[in-house]
Structures are given as structure tokens and as C-alpha cells.
């Protein structure tokens with residue numbers, strides 16, 4: 126078997142890249158996944174999408190991606206619905222430092238055309254009536270932000286790519302990448318060897334291991350993030366509610382359930398995606414402080430997935446100097462779902478040698494080698 | 507319906523408990539769950555399905571399935587199959603997924 130382009134990983138990134146390449150007329154694209162589409166971080170994620178970021182690059186990635194999500198059903202001719210609930214993100218400032226930082230963030234966002242704004246406690250309470258406004262100093266709000274169904278969004282890319290002839294192989298695990306004279310020549314799976322000169326590493330939490338197979342070392346590591354879902358109730362919350370300092374995000378999805386999560390500062394850098402009672406305990410206490418009503422609901426289920434952390438919390442996209450034909454689309458640091466439309470577009474441009482929609486210097490692997498100051502994104506949970 | 511006589515088990519008299527269903531008076535017995543008391547009064551449609559609004563009744567009976575969710579004393583999503591009946595409870599059917607304020 127051979128492939129013009131072989132993509133490792135059928136998460137939101139791999140499927141978006143495949144569709145973008147195929148829609149530009151690229152033939153013989155093969156996507157390999159050891160599980161099935163969305164079985165990695167994508168199917169485990171909070172699926173929130175927001176333009177409210179603190180670095181320019183993340184703002185732009187999100188802004189352009191959200192413009193795509195707004196049209197996703199039509200563009201991808203999806204017979205179902207990706208369930209884009211575009212009712213904003215309310216980001217809580219709980220410390221004076223956050224309050225000051227958010228003023229700067231909003232100025233940056235506004236300068237890029239992102240319609241975010243600072244709101245007072247009282248305004249925040251009008252936006253989310255069950256918020257305990259006494260627990261916050263202020264907040265920011267952007268109505269462009271929202272939430273999608275991660276399974277359906279992946280399915281939409283997957284089906285559209287398949288219609289254009291992309292071949293998906295799963296379950297099939299990549300076990301090795303053959304490099305000869307500094308060029309990719311083949312990918313070995315547990316089932317076959319596929320001759321190819323272009324490989325895309327979109328393997329999420331396993332992207333470091335995949336890169337190693339090609340002899341490339343990349344500064345990423347997997348980190349467990351836990352999440353839960355409650356019983357559904359009638360709609361009471363439009364926006365996602367989020368706090369960086371208090372380590373919380375909480376969204377009511379269209380079905381009526383609340384999906385919420387928080388990071389674990391002590392999480393090990395490994396592939397553990399088990400879930401435990403400690404998270405349940407901490408999550409309940411945190412949400413009770415800000416959204417007391419939500420604390421009355423029963424938890425239906427909890428699970429976990431891997432963030433793939435990069436040093437500056439921005440993705441690593443593009444080529445690798447040492448190995449020709451090896452491309453990276455990883456290191457999303459907990460926000461790769463919302464960037465996927467841009468990940469797909471930019472990667473297709475890089476691979477096909479087209480001019481890129483955004484200057485990719487700040488997303489390249491090379492940014493970590495050049496001893497240059499990198500700007501670290503702080504607006505993360 | 508209640509089983510009054512059984513070849514092996516005895517069912518001693520139990521104290522009546524007054525409650526309301528949809529505003530009307532009803533009697534259950536001490537030791538009943540809310541759903542058991544409703545059944546004894548001939549009420550078997552406890553809730554409705556969320557999309558097609560068809561009647562839903564007693565199903566898992568162990569507090570897992572949500573088929574018996576009702577509003578009790580103003581609180582939505584009460585699992586009536588495992589919640590003991592108490593004197594004076596106001597039980598109503600719930601429209602939709604439970605409205606919290």
C-alpha cells in the first residue's frame with residue numbers, strides 16, 4: 126500500500142487536516158488511527174470554543190476557527206448538526222491581578238476585532254443569573270464564543286473527507302516510521318507497511334512518541350485532565366463559565382447536562398486517563414462556590430483525557446527541519462478542539478507548499494530552539 | 507393495588523400518610539416510597555419522555571433510570587421510586603427535564 130499523504134490520528138485535528146487537503150484536490154490521503162475517530166482527547170474534551178485569549182496567535186487561531194464553526198454544517202454538507210451553541214464565555218476575574226490582566230486581554234482582543242468586553246459583577250450576574258457574583262471581582266464576556274458537540278464535529282470532518290476519497294484505516298496502530306537520507310519513506314503499522322513521503326503527526330497525547338519514531342524530539346508531554354457530566358435540567362445557563370485562578374470551566378450543553386472540569390496541578394506527565402474521587406470532591410467544592418445551584422445536581426459520569434502540553438501553551442504546527450516529509454500538528458495544550466478548522470487549513474497550506482493564512486513562525490517547532498523569548502499563554506484551565 | 511394477603515409473608519396494618527398529587531388529596535401508608543403510594547392510588551404515569559412527551563412509569567425501581575422523576579415540595583428530579591413518602595408531601599408531575607431556579 127502507498128499514500129501520498131499519511132495522517133496519524135483521526136481526532137479533530139487529523140480529520141480536519143484530511144478534509145482540507147482533499148477539498149484542495151489532493152488524492153491518495155490515508156488516515157490511520159489505533160482506535161476510531163474521536164477516541165482520543167477529542168471525544169473526551171469540554172468542546173468549548175472561545176476567542177478570548179491572551180496571546181495574539183491564539184486569538185487569531187480561535188477567531189478564524191469560530192468563523193468556520195458558524196458555517197460548519199453548510200460547508201461540510203453535514204446531514205446532522207454539529208450543535209454549535211454560540212452563547213458566549215463568561216470568564217471570571219477573581220483576583221486583582223486577573224482583573225488587570227483581563228483589561229489588557231480585552232484590549233488585545235478588541236484590536237483584532239474580537240467583540241469581548243469587561244463586565245461588572247452585576248452585569249455578570251445578568252448574563253448568568255445563578256452566578257454567585259460575590260465570589261468575583263469582574264468578568265469578561267464575548268458572545269462569539271460557545272460550545273459544539275465534539276463527536277458530531279469530528280464526524281462532520283470525517284464524512285466530508287471520506288466523500289472526497291480519503292481512506293481511513295482503523296483500528297490500526299502506527300509502530301514505526303522509516304526515514305532514509307533525512308526523508309520519510311514509509312510508515313509501519315501493526316497490519317502493513319505503507320510507502321509514503323509525507324507523514325502528519327496528529328496523534329494527540331502520543332505525538333511525542335510518534336515523533337520519536339521519526340527520530341525527532343519535540344517538547345510536549347501528555348497530562349491527565351478530568352471532567353464530569355451532570356443529569357440534564359431545563360436550560361438555565363447560556364455561556365460557558367470559566368475561571369483560570371480558581372481552575373474551573375462549566376458549561377450547560379444543549380441537552381441540558383452540565384459539563385465541567387478543572388486541572389490538577391499535581392498531574393504527572395504520562396498517559397494516565399483514569400478518573401478518581403479526588404477530582405469529584407474538588408470539582409464539587411469549586412463549582413459550589415461560583416454556581417451554587419449547579420452543585421445540587423447529580424453527577425452522571427466522570428472521565429478523563431490527555432492534554433498535550435507545549436512549553437508556551439500554543440500548538441506546534443508545521444515542518445521539522447531534520448526530517449523532510451514529517452509534519453507536526455500537536456501540542457494543543459488543552460485547546461486543540463477549537464483550533465481544528467485553522468489547524469486543518471494551515472497544515473494543508475504547509476503540506477501543499479501554498480502561502481499560509483497566518484505567519485507560522487510562532488507555531489513552528491523551531492521557535493523553541495532559537496533561544497528566543499516565547500510568549501506563554503496564561504489564559505488556560 | 508396492594509397485596510393484602512400472601513401465603514408466606516404477613517402484611518401488618520400500616521399507618522396512613524396523607525399527601526397530595528397534582529393538588530388533590532391522597533393516602534399512602536407508612537413505609538411506602540412516593541412511587542409505591544402513587545401506584546396504590548392507581549397513578550402509574552409518573553413522568554414523560556423528553557422528546558415525544560409520552561408517559562413514563564415505574565422502571566428500574568432502584569434510583570438509576572430517571573423514569574420516575576417528579577417534583578416534590580417544589581424540588582424537581584426527585585427519584586420517587588426510592589424516596590420515602592412523608593406526611594403532607596406535595597407531589598406533581600414534571601414537565602421537561604426539571605426546572606431549577
Ligand SMILES: Cc1cc2nc3c(=O)[nH]c(=O)nc-3n(C[C@H](O)[C@H](O)[C@H](O)COP(=O)(O)OP(=O)(O)OC[C@H]3O[C@@H](n4cnc5c(N)ncnc54)[C@H](O)[C@@H]3O)c2cc1C
Nearest residue numbers: 134136138159165166167170171173299329430461462463
Ligand atoms: C478534559 C478535556 C477537556 C478539554 N476541553 C477543551 C475545550 O473545551 N476546548 C478545546 O478546544 N479543547 C479542549 N481540550 C483539548 C482537546 O481535546 C484537544 O486539544 C484536541 O481534541 C486534540 O485533538 P487531536 O486530534 O490533535 O488529538 P486526539 O483527539 O487525541 O487524537 C489523536 C488520535 O491519534 C491516535 N493515535 C495515537 N497514537 C497512535 C498510533 N501510534 N497509531 C495510530 N493512531 C494513534 C489516537 O487514537 C487518537 O484518536 C480538552 C481536553 C481534555 C482532555
